[in-house]
Amino acid sequence: MKETRVATLKPAVRVCRRVSEVGRDAWNACAGNPAYAGNPFILYDFLDALEQSNCATERTGWGPQHLTVEDIHGQVAAVMPLYVKSHSQGEYIFDHAWADAYERAGGRYYPKLLCAAPFTPATGARLLVRPDIDSEEARRFLLGGALTLCERQGASSFHVNFPTAEEWCWMGEQGLALREGQQYHWENRGYATFDDFLAALSSGRRKTIRRERRDAACGIEILCLTGADLTEDHWDAFFGFYMDTGSRKWGQPYLSRAFFSMLGERMADRVLLIMARRPDGPGGGRWIAGALNLIGDDCLYGRNWGCAEDVPFLHFELCYYRAIEWAIGQGLARVEAGAQGQHKIARGYLPRPVYSAHYIADPALRGPVERFVAQERAGVEQEMEWLSDEYSPFKQGD
Template sequence: MQVSFLQSIKDISEDTWDSIIQSNYPFLKHSFLKTLETTNCVGKETGWLPFHLVVKEGIKVLALMPLYVKTDSHGEFIFDWSWADAFYRNGLEYYPKLVSAIPFTPAQGPRLCLLNSEQRTEISKAIKEAIEVLSSESGISGMHILLPNKKELVPFKESGFSIRTSYSFHWFNNNYKNFEDFLLDLTSRQRKNIKKERQKVLDQNISIEKIQGGNITDEIWAQFYKFYQLTYLKRGMRPYLNLDFFIEISTLIPDSLLLVMAKDSSNRFVAGALNFFDSDNLYGRYWGCLKEYDSLHFETCYYQGIEFCIEKELKKFDPGVQGEHKVKRGFWPIETYSAHWIKDTRFRKAIEDFLKQEAKQIKRYNRQCRSLLPFKSSVNIKTI
């Protein structure tokens, strides 16, 4: 069993990569990762250097992982800046590090993809051993696997990774027939609040259009990109993605894209929210607006997504990280995870202790959030 690394996703064929992935999770498709590279959204100048991991037996590919060499912690959303500071205060280098994640995309999904799932433990061990060798030879401080599916955690934990608990907010489809059916699961007070928020959007003479991938023209992308840019510029940041990325990805995976655009009374686009979806899940990703409109963010980013999930019979809606305001709108607090291996044994132990305490705080926080959920006590929703 040999572990090797690719400095570009183009070094492996799309057929080989996607056949091992065996998932319609859109962010792990060869075309998605390739577009990040070809539009220069990842690369030397961005702090994300492709270093995708391949496990082979002879010429047979057994496993794949999306992997990057990181020279900072931007665009990860599992925050470790304090770890880097602690390293520097002690005269150590935290960067470069290895990160298995989808750049700029805090959406839980597969990370270690296997030809044969029965080999998960064996392959996880082989990867850990290869990373240890690489770290000793290259100065890599450690490896971080961000937001994997839960089933991937145990083999990595057994091989020496520390598990970090985080949280997100997800909406679950309780076999709803329509949006009103969803509202019937809520308490009377919150049902009225949501209806008021939706009415406020109409009262401002704003209309909503849902546009799927193949119908998004370059002109519409240009409008959306203005909104996307403004979200970052308001915070004094540069956008992670460029317009070329959005235009290109819509030609490659059009059946995975949903763009929600808002127009004012003069038929001018004023806001937009981009979602990706697969056969089971909707993923809210990017939002922006020309100016603030009362309740428009909730309408475009949450309620339109919920309607789409019900219409397409999708099981789950992940609207993006953070945001306690999502709870009273029907989004459940869900634990998410990451796995971390640190080369330096002193810091490995310190981080392990920190993560244990942090996990307790996260569990308390999730319990508090669940107490604020607006569902009737008689409602039983299966969360996954």
């Protein structure tokens, strides 16, 4: 029988300008709810590292406005990671067209409010409730607080990016517009080894993946580093790769060198850094590429990649195949490889839905946005079905 929780919340919502104002223990009492499967991107250390390293601050257009709700004893019972945004960069849910249309019509789209894990296109809980608290009541307080703050600050809108499917449906019931997108995820079907995974693929795909892995690893040493194995030398090398990739892709990388050191200091056991090097030269070799992953209780989250040398198929090896191999070894349920990339399908990553929810304050913009996301959802669902049917690398019937 499901436990019935008694409503014990104070009818007030507090705004915190830094996650440190909430405190590590209080924040993680909510974010560490076992129902959230140890998602690393909502934990205090990740969010605080972004703020302390000046990545998510007012200056960068990510002004923290975190919401908290207290119980009748004055203890934090629920929290929401919330930011006032002066742009739409680093979100991976694209609303630039909405902003352009609204401003051409004479409106002001920024500032807006965003509930999300900054710079992170990974699904996770967004309305974070302590496990002993009634979640329905706490969610209503958090959502109501966000909408009130939106009005008081004159923000054009309030957005929730990459919530869980259950949260998404609940927010739709509260009147928010529901948007759907897609990513490519690998799912563990009970494989004991990487070869077991390959055996589930068509013959052609097995041969291709084996060839790609062989070519990528020729003359290269690949290391999977986590916990105490991570050093500042690794972060120095990886940051160089990250800056190179970021500069070529979007011009202004979001994360600072200090952030990676803080990540290594505070969350080393949640980090999997897959690094490749040439085994020659001083110090045992020259680092040439790296892929950063964060570890949840049931999922490996691929985040950033970069390289200093163009090696055929090395990107696939570090970002996809080694991630799958490591996840199988750890008994994880899936690997989420981040945004975009239909080429991932051929490597065993199939289309899966991701979600966002939106409140638009001005009815003149709200109506067009609601109609757009409804049409977009239908198109996304059809595309996912078509891609899975037409391009799945798995044997027919699997």
